[in-house]
Amino acid sequence: MGDLKYPDNIYLVGMPGSGKSTLGKQLAEKLNADFYDLDLCIEKEAGKDINRIFSEDGESGFRLLERQCLEDLSRIAEIKVIATGGGTPCFHQNIDYMNAHGVSVFLNVPLEIILERLLDQGTDARPLLRNKSATELLGQLHDHFQLRKSHYMKALIHLDGGAISLETILNGLASL
Numbered sequence: 001m002g003d004l005k006y007p008d009n010i011y012l013v014g015m016p017g018s019g020k021s022t023l024g025k026q027l028a029e030k031l032n033a034d035f036y037d038l039d040l041c042i043e044k045e046a047g048k049d050i051n052r053i054f055s056e057d058g059e060s061g062f063r064l065l066e067r068q069c070l071e072d073l074s075r076i077a078e079i080k081v082i083a084t085g086g087g088t089p090c091f092h093q094n095i096d097y098m099n100a101h102g103v104s105v106f107l108n109v110p111l112e113i114i115l116e117r118l119l120d121q122g123t124d125a126r127p128l129l130r131n132k133s134a135t136e137l138l139g140q141l142h143d144h145f146q147l148r149k150s151h152y153m154k155a156l157i158h159l160d161g162g163a164i165s166l167e168t169i170l171n172g173l174a175s176l
């Protein structure tokens with residue numbers, strides 16, 4: 001592994017609760033790279049949290065800001081891991097942008113496992129998923145996944161399962 005050359009940008013994509021931030025931090029540490037959470041960058045840029053962006057600027061305002069922050073982060077000249085938002089690859093052809101500027105990794109976690117994690121973590125900070133019963137939440141996850149999967153499938157590396165580990169991601173990157 002020591003001789004591997006990593007791309008400047010490694011983008012983790014997948015549904016909310018698929019482990020993008022958790023695994024992204026581990027991956028960045030392992031590669032001695034920087035870690036960025038796209039949602040946090042968007043909040044910093046907007047000067048308000050995601051819920052307020054959605055309520056004041058609408059989803060379309062959020063998606064514009066998301067694209068702008070994706071470009072801003074991608075331009076930083078260093079090796080980095082970027083945890084994107086669940087919807088990021090599906091708007092403004094962001095998945096094509098990511099594939100042109102680095103490597104995208106799709107964390108394809110079964111929705112039933114995602115549901116458990118979201119019920120555990122809570123959905124207050126996720127405007128598209130908040131205030132729902134478990135049944136409604138699972139329905140919403142299925143609906144989103146149906147709409148999103150063709151975009152996720154364009155990621156360059158696909159990792160499947162409920163127990164994707166740092167090692168799995170490193171093996172995926174090594175297979176490029």
Ligand code: S3P
Binds near residue numbers: 016039084087
């Ligand atoms: C979103 C997911 C969120 C955040 C925003 C929209 C989505 O990120 O970007 O609430 O469209 O699924 P996480 O995937 O980190 O929850």
